[in-house]
Amino acid sequence: MAKAFRASAGIMLAPAVTLIGVFVLLPMLLTVWLSFQDWSTQTPFSEASFVGLGNFREIFGPTSVGRDFKTALLNTTIYTALSVALILPLSVVFGLLVHQREVAGGTALRTVLFSTYMVPMIAVALVWSKLYSPSEGPFNQLLGLVGIGPQPWLSSPRSALISIVLLNVWQQVGYFTVLAIAGLTQIPGSLYEAATLDGANGREQFRFITLPLLRRTLLFSAVIAIINAVQVFEPVALITQGGPVGSTNVLTYHIRRVGIERAQGGLRSAMAVMLMVSLIVCVSALFAFVNRKDSE
Amino acid sequence: MSLAWISKLTLAAGLVALPATGWAQSVNISYLTHWSPETVALLEAAAKDFSKQNPDVAVTVRAVPFGDLLTTLRSQGGSSDGPTIGGIYDLWLPELARDKLVAPAPDAVAGEVKSAWPAGVVSAASVGGTLYGIPNEIDVYALNYNKELFKEAGIGAPPKTWAEFKDAAAKLTDKDKGQQGFGMINSWAAGVVHPFASLLVSNSGNLVKDGKPVLDSSQAGETFALYEDLIKSGASNPAMATADANTTGPFLDNFVSGKTGMIIMANWWESALKAGMGDKFANIATAPIPVGPSGDKPHSISYSWMTVVNAKAGEAEQKAAWEFLAWLNSPKSGKNGASAMSDILMSMGILPSRNSDIEAHKDKLGSEFLSGYVSVLADARPFPVVLGGQEFSESLQQTLEALQYGQVSAKDAQANAQADATSILERAAK
Structure with a gap:
């Protein structure tokens, strides 16, 4: 009986497992294999030659290859950390605002917030590059009205990455607000009624009811926000081209430059493997942290 | 053979030939x-x-x-x-x-x-x-300058030497008006490297000689130092130098709107200048690249x-x-x-x-703008076309941008540029 069950389960799972194997696992394994090879992306795999850890030594080494990779890794980390740190609290704040039934225009606000997520990144990037224009940009004109001098935005290595983060936050926060609202609707209203009877004020209710019960939603949001942020590509390719001084050169853009423009397939694969490993470590650490809190 | 059979065979032959005929014709x-x-x-x-x-x-x-x-x-x-x-x-x-x-x-x-x-x-x-x-x-590089800004600053003629060039850049700089004397470019490899290379060859230097980088020469050292001087004196503002993916952006906007006095650019941007300036394009003139202290005559990059x-x-x-x-x-x-x-x-x-x-x-x-470029073509040096050239160019771009933003000194920029170029060209040649 158990044998027949296992056989039928295997048959039913086979199509999905085969598809995942061919389209997900195989490319991943191929990338890992290529990361140990010296290979040009314009030549067949048969021409790859084994170089051991040579590619990894190079991307962490002192030459321009290593320097550019380490800068791109750092930029991606800063971009991801800032994006998540801004998006999650904002999504909860907007979620709480929209979730209040007595607030007039809640549905309109929800629509406006989510609409930014539906605008294609190409349009967002083109519009924001003009908004950030140092001479004629509306942002600097608005700052001028309150007596603040023009800011360099995308023209300075100090502010270019942060400017791209702000663009990302503007576009993504609506989507995460919808997730936060979904989480808020799962919290029973009776808990707030009981807390009110016990004399808890709004701040205490938020701290001891809302936030703990939103933990699972926030974990999911954080994981998605991290993955989205790590994959940032379009605004960099469309607006800054990784500059100035490599300050917006993020890993996906750098990997594309190394792998496609320079055809250095081995180095590109080593960088992709490091990106994959970093992402796995980061998401696993997040899950471990939340699970530990749950067990406490 | 009956008429019916002849018709059938003709039809069959036609059907067989049709795809081949169609392929051959289109x-x-x-x-x-x-x-x-x-x-x-x-x-x-x-x-x-x-x-x-x-x-x-x-x-x-x-x-x-x-x-x-x-x-x-x-x-x-x-x-x-x-x-x-x-x-x-x-x-x-x-x-x-x-x-x-x-x-x-x-x-x-x-x-x-x-x-x-x-x-x-x-x-x-x-x-x-x-x-x-x-x-x-x-394409060849030359100095483009705004005649109206030159007149306002009391400069009679385009600079012929680096000393005159630095002097003109200082006179053209007016921070209150948001005006810079000399416009550099960043975030675009050729836009960063070619003007630098034009100044370098006008100082009798080279980027690459016999397939090997020669950025450790004294002529290159003087060119890195010139960039450092222009930045430190405020005559060139890197925040006004950004380019976008279409090789336009603030560096172009600042020149067409009269916020940049001089820039080193190639002839191809004539159409961009005309589109951005309209009648004011007549204010723009072309001159040979100023000659450095070690140079003999104006040269540029092509x-x-x-x-x-x-x-x-x-x-x-x-x-x-x-x-x-x-x-x-x-x-x-x-x-x-x-x-x-x-x-x-x-x-x-x-x-x-x-x-x-x-x-x-x-x-x-023979137009006023293009003739300036045609005149420097004979003494232009081709940009070195070598294996790894694009990576070399992007690496030098990073170093020059770091110098523009004051992240490295001219001396360190020169040492980094030579070390990076050596490793890139050696790897590419393998």
Whole structure:
């Protein structure tokens, strides 16, 4: 009986497992294999030659290859950390605002917030590059009205990455607000009624009811926000081209430059493997942290 | 044989021959470029003229931003369905030829090119003596300056030496007006490296000599120091220097709006200046690159573009592509003995490189703006076309940008640039 069950389960799972194997696992394994090879992306795999850890030594080494990779890794980390740190609290704040039934225009606000997520990144990037224009940009004109001098935005290595983060936050926060609202609707209203009877004020209710019960939603949001942020590509390719001084050169853009423009397939694969490993470590650490809190 | 049988056999033969006839009569080729929509329209019109004379060949034109051109060629050029023809920058040729993405020119085309173009341009379109592309444009760098700003600052003539250049840059700088004396460029490899290289060769220096980087020379040291001086004195503001993926952006905006007194740029941006300045374009003049303390006379950097054919395209497509390119670049296709390609290039202010085209466009090349470029062409040094050239260029870009933003000193920038260039060119040569 158990044998027949296992056989039928295997048959039913086979199509999905085969598809995942061919389209997900195989490319991943191929990338890992290529990361140990010296290979040009314009030549067949048969021409790859084994170089051991040579590619990894190079991307962490002192030459321009290593320097550019380490800068791109750092930029991606800063971009991801800032994006998540801004998006999650904002999504909860907007979620709480929209979730209040007595607030007039809640549905309109929800629509406006989510609409930014539906605008294609190409349009967002083109519009924001003009908004950030140092001479004629509306942002600097608005700052001028309150007596603040023009800011360099995308023209300075100090502010270019942060400017791209702000663009990302503007576009993504609506989507995460919808997730936060979904989480808020799962919290029973009776808990707030009981807390009110016990004399808890709004701040205490938020701290001891809302936030703990939103933990699972926030974990999911954080994981998605991290993955989205790590994959940032379009605004960099469309607006800054990784500059100035490599300050917006993020890993996906750098990997594309190394792998496609320079055809250095081995180095590109080593960088992709490091990106994959970093992402796995980061998401696993997040899950471990939340699970530990749950067990406490 | 009955009439019915004859009819059946004729029909069958017709059906069998139909696909082959259709295939033989229609060859579709595609042309990948980074030109603007207005220029693409001119190329499409030329392609239409060609198709009138060659009804079996259809040419479609596809444009991508400059920043995506090499990537598109590399990612799609490896397949027979990729672009049949690509317009490329000469620096990319050695690697595209090494990776067998571009086809050698047929003997007839190679013979024509060798006899009708200057030898230096032919050599930039060749690797190991084999010609891979038909050269079209040649670009050279010169000093562009705003005559109105010069007048306001009391400067009578464009600077001839670096001392005069620094003096003019200081006089043209007015921080209260948001005005800089000399405009550098960042976030675009050629825009950063070519003006620096022009100043370097005007100081008797070189980027690469005999395949090896020579950025550790005293002439290069003086050029890095010049950049440091211009930044430290405030005569050049890196925040006004950013370029975007279309090689436009704030650096161009600042020059056309009269916020930049001088800039070193190539002739091809004439159309961008005209579009941005309108009547005020008359304020812009061209002068040779100022000569450095170790230099003898003005020099600048030149580079060329060419059209290449996808080596993975089918035999019929490759043949049609070479025929189209040979026609497009021949004196038969344009007006008054010029090629159609040169007419397209001249619409953008770009210098054609075919000898007969230079002759045919003599009048227009004598315009106030372009004549300044034509005059420096004879003493221009070609940008080094070596394996790893693009990576070398991007690495030098990073170093120069770090210097622009005060992240490194001129001395450290020079040492970093030489070390990086050595490792990049050695790895590429392996």
